[in-house]
Amino acid sequence: MRDQDFPRRRCIRLERSVYANPNAIFSVTICVKHRSPLFQEKAVTERYLASLRELATFKRVLIYSYCFMPDHLHLLLSPSQACDLVEFVRLFKGRTGRMAQEQGWRGAIWQRGFYDHALRREEDVRTVARYIVENPVREALVDDWRQYPFSGSFVWDDLS
Numbered sequence: 001m002r003d004q005d006f007p008r009r010r011c012i013r014l015e016r017s018v019y020a021n022p023n024a025i026f027s028v029t030i031c032v033k034h035r036s037p038l039f040q041e042k043a044v045t046e047r048y049l050a051s052l053r054e055l056a057t058f059k060r061v062l063i064y065s066y067c068f069m070p071d072h073l074h075l076l077l078s079p080s081q082a083c084d085l086v087e088f089v090r091l092f093k094g095r096t097g098r099m100a101q102e103q104g105w106r107g108a109i110w111q112r113g114f115y116d117h118a119l120r121r122e123e124d125v126r127t128v129a130r131y132i133v134e135n136p137v138r139e140a141l142v143d144d145w146r147q148y149p150f151s152g153s154f155v156w157d158d159l160s
Contacts, residue, residue: 018118020084025064025125027132028075029115030089033108037070044103045150048073048096055092056154059083065129065159067136067151074132076125089114130159 018024032038039045045068056063060080067074079085093110100109119128136148145151153159 019086025078025119027117031072031111033111035071039068040070063154065132065153067132
């Protein structure tokens with residue numbers, strides 16, 4: 001087959017400069033390959049959460065909210081001068097991919113790419129953060145998001 005036999009993938013990314021703006025806030029979803037329920041295992045999820053916190057601290061990326069669901073991860077974050085959004089996701093996927101391989105996982109653990117939404121001025125950051133951490137409630141995993149050990153914020157102590 002020749003290259004022209006395949007349709008070109010549509011570029012869904014914004015300009016790279018948008019992802020580098022430390023004043024911008026993005027909602028991001030990263031999915032496990034084949035939607036495998038990788039985050040049903042508490043020990044695995046705890047390691048990935050620790051890795052997320054460590055990387056965010058090192059790169060000075062603000063994580064307003066996060067939520068590890070069984071087969072995907074939601075983040076609400078702002079990039080930093082040291083690390084744009086695309087680079088942060090790339091680093092996190094690479095770091096956690098190596099962790100998974102050390103634990104015996106074969107092949108890639110993450111789907112290619114990720115979904116992102118740049119918050120508009122009229123969107124309230126705390127409202128979006130609460131929406132993210134309440135995912136386990138909407139999926140009937142818990143009655144109150146505070147009962148779910150893998151959702152929260154690295155910026156705020158209270159999302160009320």
